[in-house]
Amino acid sequence: MKVSLSNFDKAFENRIRLQIMSVLVANESYDFNSLKELLEVTDGNLASHLKALEKEEYITVNKSFIGRKPNTRYQASEKGVAAFKKHLEALEQLIKQQKG
DSSP states (O other), X not given: OOOOGGGSOGGGSSHHHHHHXXXXXXXXXXXXXXXXXXXXXXXXXXXXXXXXXXXXXXXXEEEEEETTEEEEEEEEOHHHHHHHHHHHHHHHXXXXXXXX
């Protein structure tokens, strides 16, 4: 059985976007600084990848203040979770195909 490349999502081709979605699917939400620390990336690098996922409507952004400090939290949207799971299933199928 051939795996259709159309099942792979270009949004997840980048390692950092794949990691962001992995964290957000596994957790209810995550804030910017915690994501930055966990993934060991710069502010600008993380911001550009988050913007790309937001543009695809794969994540939602919630800005608030904790005391006087701004806090930006991210969540995987339903659309994002579905797309991520489809991408992972395509990867699994590709791996199974290579073993067979």
